[in-house]
Amino acid sequence: MKLTNREELKKYREEAQKEISARNAEEIRVIVGMGTCGIAAGARDFMTAVLEEVNNRNLQVTVTQTGCIGMCEQEPLVDVQRPGEERVTYGKVKPSDAARIIVGHVMHGNIVEDLVIARFEEV
Amino acid sequence: MQLVRAHVLVCGGKNCTASGSEQVREAFAKELEKKKLDQEIRLVETDCHGFCEMGPLVIVYPEGTFYVRVTAEDVPVIIEEHLVKGRPVDRLLYKAPVKEDEIPKYKELDFYRKQHRVALRNCGSINPEKIEEYIARGGYASLEKAIYDLTPEQVIEETKTSGLRGRGGGGFPTGLKWEFCRRSPGDLKYLICNADEGDPGAFMDRSILEGDPHSLIEGMAIAAYAIGCSEGYIYCRAEYPLAIKRLKIAIAQAEELGLLGDNILGTDFSFTLHIKEGAGAFVCGEETALMASIEGKRGMPRVRPPFPAQKGLWDKPSNINNVETYANVPMIIGKGADWFGSMGTEKSKGTKVFALTGKVNNTGLVEVPMGVTIRDIIFEIGGGIVGGKEYKGVQIGGPSGGCIPASLMDTPVDYESLIEAGAMMGSGGLVVMDETTCMVDLSRFFLNFTQSESCGKCTPCREGTKRMLEILTRICEGEGVPEDIETLERLGRVIKSTALCGLGNTAPNPVLSTLRYFRDEYEAHIYDKRCPAHACSALLVYTIDEEKCSGCGRCARACPAGAITGEKKEPHKIDPEKCIKCGSCIESCKRGAILRL
Numbered sequence: 049m050k051l052t053n054r055e056e057l058k059k060y061r062e063e064a065q066k067e068i069s070a071r072n073a074e075e076i077r078v079i080v081g082m083g084t085c086g087i088a089a090g091a092r093d094f095m096t097a098v099l100e101e102v103n104n105r106n107l108q109v110t111v112t113q114t115g116c117i118g119m120c121e122q123e124p125l126v127d128v129q130r131p132g133e134e135r136v137t138y139g140k141v142k143p144s145d146a147a148r149i150i151v152g153h154v155m156h157g158n159i160v161e162d163l164v165i166a167r168f169e170e171v
Numbered sequence: 172m173q174l175v176r177a178h179v180l181v182c183g184g185k186n187c188t189a190s191g192s193e194q195v196r197e198a199f200a201k202e203l204e205k206k207k208l209d210q211e212i213r214l215v216e217t218d219c220h221g222f223c224e225m226g227p228l229v230i231v232y233p234e235g236t237f238y239v240r241v242t243a244e245d246v247p248v249i250i251e252e253h254l255v256k257g258r259p260v261d262r263l264l265y266k267a268p269v270k271e272d273e274i275p276k277y278k279e280l281d282f283y284r285k286q287h288r289v290a291l292r293n294c295g296s297i298n299p300e301k302i303e304e305y306i307a308r309g310g311y312a313s314l315e316k317a318i319y320d321l322t323p324e325q326v327i328e329e330t331k332t333s334g335l336r337g338r339g340g341g342g343f344p345t346g347l348k349w350e351f352c353r354r355s356p357g358d359l360k361y362l363i364c365n366a367d368e369g370d371p372g373a374f375m376d377r378s379i380l381e382g383d384p385h386s387l388i389e390g391m392a393i394a395a396y397a398i399g400c401s402e403g404y405i406y407c408r409a410e411y412p413l414a415i416k417r418l419k420i421a422i423a424q425a426e427e428l429g430l431l432g433d434n435i436l437g438t439d440f441s442f443t444l445h446i447k448e449g450a451g452a453f454v455c456g457e458e459t460a461l462m463a464s465i466e467g468k469r470g471m472p473r474v475r476p477p478f479p480a481q482k483g484l485w486d487k488p489s490n491i492n493n494v495e496t497y498a499n500v501p502m503i504i505g506k507g508a509d510w511f512g513s514m515g516t517e518k519s520k521g522t523k524v525f526a527l528t529g530k531v532n533n534t535g536l537v538e539v540p541m542g543v544t545i546r547d548i549i550f551e552i553g554g555g556i557v558g559g560k561e562y563k564g565v566q567i568g569g570p571s572g573g574c575i576p577a578s579l580m581d582t583p584v585d586y587e588s589l590i591e592a593g594a595m596m597g598s599g600g601l602v603v604m605d606e607t608t609c610m611v612d613l614s615r616f617f618l619n620f621t622q623s624e625s626c627g628k629c630t631p632c633r634e635g636t637k638r639m640l641e642i643l644t645r646i647c648e649g650e651g652v653p654e655d656i657e658t659l660e661r662l663g664r665v666i667k668s669t670a671l672c673g674l675g676n677t678a679p680n681p682v683l684s685t686l687r688y689f690r691d692e693y694e695a696h697i698y699d700k701r702c703p704a705h706a707c708s709a710l711l712v713y714t715i716d717e718e719k720c721s722g723c724g725r726c727a728r729a730c731p732a733g734a735i736t737g738e739k740k741e742p743h744k745i746d747p748e749k750c751i752k753c754g755s756c757i758e759s760c761k762r763g764a765i766l767r768l
Binding site for chain 1: 275306311
């Protein structure tokens with residue numbers, strides 16, 4: 049679909065915003081940092097472990113990716129966002145941590161204290 | 172009434188009983204009786220506390236200590252440790268799960284407190300493979316504004332007013348560059364993005380390409396509109412496969428929505444974008460070599476003038492900027508030149524992204540307003556030096572830049588101040604060094620890099636860097652002669668002023684700046700045959716302190732060269748002829764008897 053004037057771009061933007069806020073209100077999202085730095089630190093293995101946990105437990109969770117946020121020292125980084133709650137960032141996660149994050153935070157809303165770095169917000 | 176000194180409350184609620192509180196209570200009764208404590212400590216069964224998922228629960232008064240998930244096996248421990256010795260059992264204590272508001276926000280972390288993300292605005296928060304996320308956050312609104320509301324001249328004017336300067340290192344005013352190209356005669360003009368980020372330790376552009384490719388595409392489309400280009404190239408090094416993959420996805424998505432290609436957003440502005448993968452030559456980051464490479468020729472620079480704005484790609488007027496420069500453009504058009512100009516210093520506006528690496532605690536990517544000091548970047552954002560070692564200096568600008576010593580760490584980071592200090596902004600690599608880095612060795616490292624990356628076209632660079640490297644290698648190996656320092660300085664001066672392109676013009680910088688600030692280290696290597704940082708292995712001597720050596724033989728067993736000998740329980744000796752200076756003996760010695768001089 050080609051956008052051929054300003055109004056169409058505006059409409060496309062509004063739809064995208066609506067879709068994203070609907071998504072954030074309904075879905076639990078796990079966002080893995082998949083820049084080169086994250087991947088080099090093991091983000092792919094972690095993502096596989098997360099997907100396994102999600103599938104084994106038959107959870108309705110969206111697992112998605114983002115780029116480098118800058119804290120390369122703390123990679124692999126992963127964010128968990130539950131509807132109506134703040135996006136929380138965990139650092140230096142290992143595949144063996146996936147179960148704790150999924151069961152603790154994603155399923156029950158308990159933040160995994162020893163891995164948490166910060167509440168995500170625009171800087 | 173009988174006086175008791177403590178109460179032990181065991182939950183008898185249904186859920187706790189199910190998880191074993193009955194057994195816990197019985198164990199307490201039995202154990203207290205056995206220890207003859209049942210007269211002074213009273214056991215009480217309580218109702219449900221409503222905290223069943225952590226049951227069985229045990230509460231000890233008068234302290235009110237709250238134990239969770241207690242089993243019968245834990246009971247003797249609680250009695251022995253807590254009720255007899257007065258020490259609560261840590262592992263059973265209840266720890267409240269951390270609350271959301273107890274977690275710091277990003278802005279409250281030292282790492283982000285002084286950062287201001289403009290070029291990196293979306294990196295790490297959006298999904299780079301989804302254009303809808305970029306658009307939902309206001310993406311492509313600046314392109315729309317430019318092509319509908321502004322003339323090309325107004326876009327150039329806005330960019331000039333903002334004070335944006337080239338982020339690839341040179342710092343040339345971006346708006347002016349665009350104006351030159353726009354005014355150049357000809358219908359066909361090319362727009363190029365230099366994404367051949369090759370400095371060791373630099374990864375600013377990679378992060379933008381991977382994390383927010385649309386910000387680059389939008390910036391390039393705005394520039395193309397301003398200059399009058401209908402075709403553009405992104406020259407990206409092939410060592411960035413993920414960046415190339417995401418760029419390709421992003422370009423395809425933008426084309427599908429009509430944000431690239433013919434008649435963008437229904438106007439008569441058309442712009443097509445191609446990707447050209449580099450083949451790994453550092454010199455292709457130089458603009459004329461880069462253009463030769465796009466044309467399919469060998470990547471070698473040529474003499475300027477003519478500048479690319481007059482005669483660039485395929486001899487057509489061309490504009491070339493770096494990734495970070497373009498990524499700033501949508502923000503300038505969207506929020507205005509004044510907003511952009513409010514950040515930074517008088518002559519260096521906006522922010523700059525740095526890749527912080529080396530001996531610093533928080534390595535990573537930081538974006539700060541221009542004018543922030545090196546101290547702020549290394550000690551506040553970077554969290555100081557690893558292992559609490561002493562900070563020695565920072566190499567800024569990669570192999571083209573210079574080394575700024577600890578004494579100048581209050582230097583503000585802007586184009587002019589850095590040049591004055593003998594370094595340069597460069598693309599933004601910051602390599603932090605501590606006391607264990609040898610400055611001669613560091614110069615040798617960078618010169619080794621530029622020497623092997625020299626294309627060989629001009630003599631000063633081809634021969635000069637080779638000679639400089641020979642001298643530096645000699646000094647590091649303890650073969651330096653007194654004339655070497657002067658020869659290095661003369662060679663450096665000549666190469667800087669006579670080399671054909673930026674690679675050669677800046678290659679001597681690491682040597683010249685370390686000679687300026689760390690001359691004593693060069694002198695120690697040459698005159699005393701000593702490396703003050705204990706880094707140049709050829710100049711190190713390993714010896715054993717006879718007073719401290721117990722003759723345990725550990726070092727002799729650890730030595731891979733069989734250089735250590737000695738009788739059992741007698742001080743050992745190192746044969747300097749056989750010693751390969753690997754340091755294994757130091758690691759093996761438990762008495763600190765081995766010295767490295």
